[in-house]
Amino acid sequence: xxxxxxxxxxxxxxxxxxxxxxxxxxxxxxxxxxxxxxxxxxxxxxxxxxxxxxxxxxxxxxxxxxxxx
Amino acid sequence: xxxxxxxxxxxxxxxxxxxxxxxxxxxxxxxxxxxxxxxxxxxxxxxxxxxxxxxxxxxxxxxxxxxxxxxxxxxxxxxxxxxxxxxxxxxxxxxxxxxxxxxxxxxxxxxxxxxxxxxxxxxxxxxxxxxxxxxxxxxxxxxxxxxxxxxxxxxxxxxxxxxxxxxxxxxxxxxxxxxxxxxxxxxxxxxxxxxxxxxxxxxxxxxxxxxxxxxxxxxxxxxxxxxxxxxxxxxxxxxxxxxxxxxxxxxxxxxxxxxxxxxxxxxxxxxxxxxxxxxxxxxxxxxxxxxxxxxxxxxxxxxxxxxxxxxxxxxxxxxxxxxxxxxxxxxxxxxxxxxxxxxxxxxxxxxxxxxxxxxxxxxxxxxxxxxxxxxxxxxxxxxxxxxxxxxxxxxxxxxxxxxxxxxxxxxxxxxxxxxxxxxxxxxxxxxxxxxxxxxxxxxxxxxxxxxxxxxxxxxxxxxxxxxxxxxxxxxxxxxxxxxxxxxxxxxxxxxxxxxxxxxxxxxxxxxxxxxxxxxxxxxxxxxxxxxxxxxxxxxxxxxxxxxxxxxxxxxxxxxxxxxxxxxxxxxxxxxxxxxxxxxxxxxxxxxxxxxxxxxxxxxxxxxxxxxxxxxxxxxxxxxxxxxxxxxxxxxxxxxxxxxxxxxxxxxxxxxxxxxxxxxxxxxxxxxxxxxxxxxxxxxxxxxxx
Numbered sequence: 001x002x003x004x005x006x007x008x009x010x011x012x013x014x015x016x017x018x019x020x021x022x023x024x025x026x027x028x029x030x031x032x033x034x035x036x037x038x039x040x041x042x043x044x045x046x047x048x049x050x051x052x053x054x055x056x057x058x059x060x061x062x063x064x065x066x067x068x069x
Numbered sequence: 070x071x072x073x074x075x076x077x078x079x080x081x082x083x084x085x086x087x088x089x090x091x092x093x094x095x096x097x098x099x100x101x102x103x104x105x106x107x108x109x110x111x112x113x114x115x116x117x118x119x120x121x122x123x124x125x126x127x128x129x130x131x132x133x134x135x136x137x138x139x140x141x142x143x144x145x146x147x148x149x150x151x152x153x154x155x156x157x158x159x160x161x162x163x164x165x166x167x168x169x170x171x172x173x174x175x176x177x178x179x180x181x182x183x184x185x186x187x188x189x190x191x192x193x194x195x196x197x198x199x200x201x202x203x204x205x206x207x208x209x210x211x212x213x214x215x216x217x218x219x220x221x222x223x224x225x226x227x228x229x230x231x232x233x234x235x236x237x238x239x240x241x242x243x244x245x246x247x248x249x250x251x252x253x254x255x256x257x258x259x260x261x262x263x264x265x266x267x268x269x270x271x272x273x274x275x276x277x278x279x280x281x282x283x284x285x286x287x288x289x290x291x292x293x294x295x296x297x298x299x300x301x302x303x304x305x306x307x308x309x310x311x312x313x314x315x316x317x318x319x320x321x322x323x324x325x326x327x328x329x330x331x332x333x334x335x336x337x338x339x340x341x342x343x344x345x346x347x348x349x350x351x352x353x354x355x356x357x358x359x360x361x362x363x364x365x366x367x368x369x370x371x372x373x374x375x376x377x378x379x380x381x382x383x384x385x386x387x388x389x390x391x392x393x394x395x396x397x398x399x400x401x402x403x404x405x406x407x408x409x410x411x412x413x414x415x416x417x418x419x420x421x422x423x424x425x426x427x428x429x430x431x432x433x434x435x436x437x438x439x440x441x442x443x444x445x446x447x448x449x450x451x452x453x454x455x456x457x458x459x460x461x462x463x464x465x466x467x468x469x470x471x472x473x474x475x476x477x478x479x480x481x482x483x484x485x486x487x488x489x490x491x492x493x494x495x496x497x498x499x500x501x502x503x504x505x506x507x508x509x510x511x512x513x514x515x516x517x518x519x520x521x522x523x524x525x526x527x528x529x530x531x532x533x534x535x536x537x538x539x540x541x542x543x544x545x546x547x548x549x550x551x552x553x554x555x556x557x558x559x560x561x562x563x564x565x566x567x568x569x570x571x572x573x574x575x576x577x578x579x580x581x582x583x584x585x586x587x588x589x590x591x592x593x594x595x596x597x598x599x600x601x602x603x604x605x606x607x608x609x610x611x612x613x614x615x616x617x618x619x620x621x622x623x624x625x626x627x628x629x630x631x632x633x634x635x636x637x638x639x640x641x642x643x644x645x646x647x648x649x650x651x652x653x654x655x656x657x658x659x660x661x662x663x664x665x666x667x668x669x670x671x672x673x674x675x676x677x678x679x680x681x682x683x684x685x686x687x688x689x690x691x692x693x694x695x696x697x698x699x700x701x702x703x704x705x706x707x708x709x710x711x712x713x714x715x716x717x718x719x720x721x722x723x724x725x726x727x728x729x730x731x732x733x734x735x736x737x738x739x740x741x742x743x744x745x746x747x748x749x750x751x752x753x754x755x756x757x758x
Contacts, residue, residue: 006340007340007343008360009360009673010360011340012676014333017676020679020746026750033585033667034584034669034671035329037328043323043326044319051319055315060288060306060311063288064078065079
């Protein structure tokens with residue numbers, strides 16, 4: 001059995017938490033305490049995407065490669 | 070001369086750097102090597118700004134409520150800016166020195182100098198910096214190799230800390246011995262980015278720039294500025310590290326929104342620390358303790374610490390057996406804190422003592438909460454009553470089978486049995502004996518010597534606390550008790566009497582929050598994770614040493630099963646303790662309260678309990694669970710995964726689900742979490758709202 005990465009289970013993807021919280025939303029309606037919130041989730045996704053596209057590491061690498069660091 | 074070329078100026082890791090340097094060192098083409106410190110030799114578990122903000126919070130705590138952390142932070146920035154601009158006006162670089170900056174900052178805050186506060190700030194900043202920093206894993210072997218090559222090695226940094234403070238940090242991380250000298254921009258107010266610091270080092274040390282290589286993570290100051298000064302700059306480009314730093318920044322940004330985000334940020338810092346400072350262990354139980362139970366138990370301990378500060382008590386008693394791990398964790402908390410003790414109590418000995426005045430119907434029904442209850446036999450086991458004497462009397466009231474389960478708690482036979490004076494006469498002397506020994510034991514442990522004390526246990530009904538009050542509450546010296554539980558679900562009792570407070574820190578059913586119920590969905594794993602390895606207390610005995618607890622026989626079937634699981638429990642607890650060690654450091658850096666972490670912890674537990682991985686289901690169901698209510702039963706957490714045949718018999722399926730200790734593990738053979746989600750919804754609908 002493959003062992004998990006070190007302390008991998010400590011940080012959960014907010015999307016997963018959002019889905020888990022829906023089980024409460026569709027039943028008792030009193031379980032949104034660990035939902036990240038739809039708006040916050042969208043913000044997180046947008047910031048993550050920006051980070052992926054505007055990768056600082058790549059930008060730095062190109063600047064050095066082009067001699068413009 | 071050095072070979073120059075773009076490819077050679079970018080290295081991605083320490084072993085590649087070593088491979089690239091080796092031939093040049095052997096050929097004496099390189100005689101001097103300098104290294105950047107921050108983000109090159111040392112990495113951070115948290116961003117510099119967060120560390121500095123933490124310093125500001127600690128200053129605010131010291132100065133009192135008239136100072137807000139945010140205004141202290143603003144003052145810090147303003148004084149830093151003023152000093153840096155002053156340096157530029159003098160023709161130096163945009164830099165300042167911490168030992169100049171802190172007195173200016175303090176003066177700006179208080180309007181007068183304060184040497185003590187200056188000393189406090191410098192000490193705090195250095196302490197927190199050392200908590201946030203760590204040496205990158207491959208650095209030490211690289212420096213050891215470099216040292217053997219007789220190359221001159223320098224550390225050069227653009228940093229506001231004075232060289233003496235930087236030297237302290239390097240010594241703390243056992244790096245100082247590798248360097249001939251440490252140069253920092255704050256001393257001369259000349260930086261690497263302008264090239265002036267390289268010039269200064271070359272002049273002072275008489276270095277030949279053509280045989281000097283400088284390595285650092287900043288492409289401007291470590292690479293371009295170095296090359297511009299005629300030495301060989303090498304950019305240390307660690308892609309994964311840059312990505313990690315970006316994610317840290319994102320987590321910090323999101324943490325401002327509170328909700329789960331602050332907890333997620335906290336545990337991501339903790340994860341960074343664990344990844345940097347600990348090694349992977351294959352043992353599943355250790356990992357489960359570290360990554361799942363550790364988060365829940367540490368948050369509980371933080372909540373307990375906050376409550377003890379808010380409502381001080383004279384002594385904290387950790388109740389056997391599930392209070393064992395909490396006491397271990399408590400002993401790692403910094404002083405000042407109340408004295409602590411471990412007290413041998415169990416539901417078994419407490420309930421036995423409570424029958425000194427006879428057995429009521431309310432007491433009798435406690436025995437029937439056990440799913441494997443055997444009617445009056447269970448009553449005898451739970452309260453330690455003599456079966457022989459009572460069995461004969463039970464026949465008189467219509468009980469043909471003494472072990473017949475009683476589901477109707479108002480059964481006329483039971484009511485008549487309890488109303489029988491002969492029955493009560495048989496019960497009272499036994500109860501009085503138990504009560505007498507328990508009272509002596511409590512006196513011996515100093516229980517009645519304090520006016521106000523705390524009891525700490527895992528949960529759930531507060532039986533021990535309830536019966537302690539019931540049995541000894543009439544004593545004039547009976548203390549005010551604050552009971553703190555990991556989870557408090559008072560299903561059996563509602564009235565705990567005067568000055569007998571109970572609170573569930575992670576879960577308290579009286580708060581009526583469906584989300585925080587999660588520990589109650591699989592309470593056995595939390596009990597197993599926290600329990601002592603020794604057996605449960607079944608009675609007390611008077612010895613020459615005083616009153617001593619009598620533990621359950623090692624030959625009892627449930628004890629044998631427990632002993633077989635002890636290795637797994639010990640591994641989980643080792644994992645929890647490792648988590649707790651790093652949790653305290655991260656808490657010191659972030660100053661988060663338990664309420665900041667709880668929403669995320671509920672999410673984390675929801676994942677672990679409702680959506681377990683196959684590995685989790687497989688290993689955790691090997692544990693067995695026992696109870697301390699007098700029976701020898703073993704509750705197997707073992708799962709028999711649901712099959713399609715189960716779905717053909719819905720009634721049988723529902724029964725299996727209801728009887729299962731960990732119902733969500735039944736679904737682990739299905740390779741998607743969708744059934745768990747659907748089942749969770751159905752279950753939440755069906756439970757009492």
